[in-house]
Amino acid sequence: MRVLPDNFNARLKSAVVGTADASLVFLGNFEVEGRWAIGEVGLRGVAFEAGRAVVNRMDEFALLLATEADHVVLKQEPDAGYLAYLADLGLELPRIITPGGQDPHRVVTEDALADPATVARLAQLADEGCWLSPHGVSTLEEELAQRSGLRLAAPGAAICKAVNSKVYSRHLADELGLRQAPGWACDTLAELDEAVAGARALLAGERKVVVKDAFGVSGKGIAVIETEDRLARLHRMVARRAGGAEQQRVGLVVEEWVAKDADLNYQFTVGRDGAVHLDFVKQALTDGGVHKGHRFPVSLTPAQLDELHEAAERIGKRLADDGYFGVVGVDAMVDPDGGLFPLVEINARNNMSTYQALVQATFAGAGKVALARHYVLRLRTELAFDELRRLLDGVLLDRDTGHGLLVNNFATVNAAGAVRGAATERSFDGRLYGMVVARSAAELTALDDEITARLAAVQGGGGG
Structure with a gap:
């Protein structure tokens, strides 16, 4: 198996639809696991946590997975300054569909289902031959596909849920003889x-x-x-x-709980025909099991990379046998002696890295190092992107410098502010997601430190 250099959007379409020139309707229904967990007995309930409003605005990541041939359903129209920034970078932007009303506590799929005009617009796109491409497929996305007539560019909810289970991952590692804890x-x-x-x-x-x-x-x-x-x-x-x-x-x-030297995340796509293509391998940055970001390229030996290639091929073939196709993210670990645990768990859905694929190829290619992460801002009022752009002048990535911070989700900065009471003066935490691109590890660290310092200036006062 080889890593293909072609455009990820085109390769994704070829895998899930069968043609690279298809038009997809992207849907960023993040943390679909909450729907899959309904009726299951485990450690956690399915009630949405207080931070759900921020998670739901992660839907804006889908902007950078799409091209101008595609559509994206978003809970709200993006900040005009942010769209202008993306256009300045020369990025293709899809056509945006926003429901007539949105509830911060609802996933974007629920907003779309609640708005007859949105369902009607999606039905028009279905007539034009478009496909629905969700972050992950639950019964909600199946309902939206059924009501709009859009064909799913993914397996059904039952298959996606089954193969995403950590129980499935462990059984599969046993079956394939892959090392695990x-x-x-x-x-x-x-x-x-x-x-x-x-x-x-x-x-x-x-x-x-x-x-x-x-x-x-x-x-x-x-x-x-x-x-x-x-x-x-x-x-x-x-x-x-x-x-x-x-x-x-x-x-x-x-x-x-085994000792580890590093967490890894690798992604591959499984085609409807069962073909498996490795997309990339990254070092995952975690804290207490919580995903914090990625660093790439990853420092692995040729033997370690070959082992991951082989694991991806075998896992992908087995998933195809069980009816799955589309994006697969696999968490893995490196032990202190350099040995691999190549299958810790399977994520049978889009991953954070999926939404970095197009901009990574454009801005973080050969000779570059990159860090994908989020920064936390404590705000009292909403922050406009143009204000952020002034604050980060000189460290934001642009086409001239080719290094700096590329913001790949701005909606999460103000999302928590939307659920505060109108009369309250309480502050709220926003998340700014981005990819820091540099020419060396030292420059990457310096940029990250400078961005962190600049953002500290807005703590407690954002929005003027």
């Missing part, structure tokens, strides 16, 4: 009982244990266990939740 996949309470007994033995040997919800995401649904008392409490909690469930089914993975 000692542990257990638990589909039933009886299997969980067995896993807990094994975990007790690990704890008695002064090792740590991690328990993962089958559909956990972004650090939610994961527990690191260091004592038998905590393990017992968790065991009782899950047993209570599963007590009334049919056949007492659960969805959990229990593993030894």
Whole structure:
């Protein structure tokens, strides 16, 4: 298998539709795992957390996955200054569809379904031969496809949910003989009982244990266990939740917490014909299991890269056998001795790296190093992009310099402010997502430090 140098948008369309000149309607329904987790017994409930408004505005990432031949459904029209900035970079921008009304706590799919005019517009696009390409497919996206007549450029919700489960990932690693941490996949309470007994033995040997919800995401649904008392409490909690469930089914993975030197994320696409193409390998930056960003290119030996290539090919073929096609992100780890754990979990949906693919190829090619991350801003009022652009003058990426910060989502900066009471003066946290591009590791660090320092000036006062 080889890494293909062609345009990712075109390769994606070829894989999921069969032709590179198709027109897709992109939908950024982030954290679709929340829908997949409904009815499942694990560590977390399915109630949306307080930060849901910010997560829902991650829909704006889809702007940079699309081209001018495509459409993107967004909860709100992007900031005009931000669109002008993207145009100044020479990026192709898709046609934007926004529902007539949006609820900050609703995913973009729900906003679209609630607006008859949006459904009617999508029906027109269906008549023109467009396809619906969601971040991930749940029953909500199936409903939108059915009501609009758009064909899904992805498998159905049942397949996507099944192969995205961490229980599936562990079973697949066993089947393929891929190295993984000692542990257990638990589909039933009886299997969980067995896993807990094994975990007790690990704890008695002064090792740590991690328990993962089958559909956990972004650090939610994961527990690191260091004592038998905590393990017992968790065991009782899950047993209570599963007590009334049919056949007492659960969805959990229990593993030894193993030493690692680095987290990796690699992405490949599986075509409708079963062909597998590796897109890229990146170092994933995490903190307590929460994704913080990516650094690339990654420093791996040829032997390590070959091992990941082979793993991607084998995993992709197996996913195709189970009816899956489209984007696949796989989390992996490097141990302190340089050995690989090539399959920690499968994300059968778009990944954060997916939305960097087009701009990465344009601005972070050979001879460049890059860091994809987000910066937190504490604001009292909304911040306009033009104000941010002035604040970051000289460190924002532009076509002349070819290095600096490329902002790839601005909507998340002000999203939390939309849910505050009209009379409150409370501050809110915004997230600024971007990709820092530099010519060397030292320059990358200096740019990141300068951006952080500049943004500190707006803390507590944004928007004037």
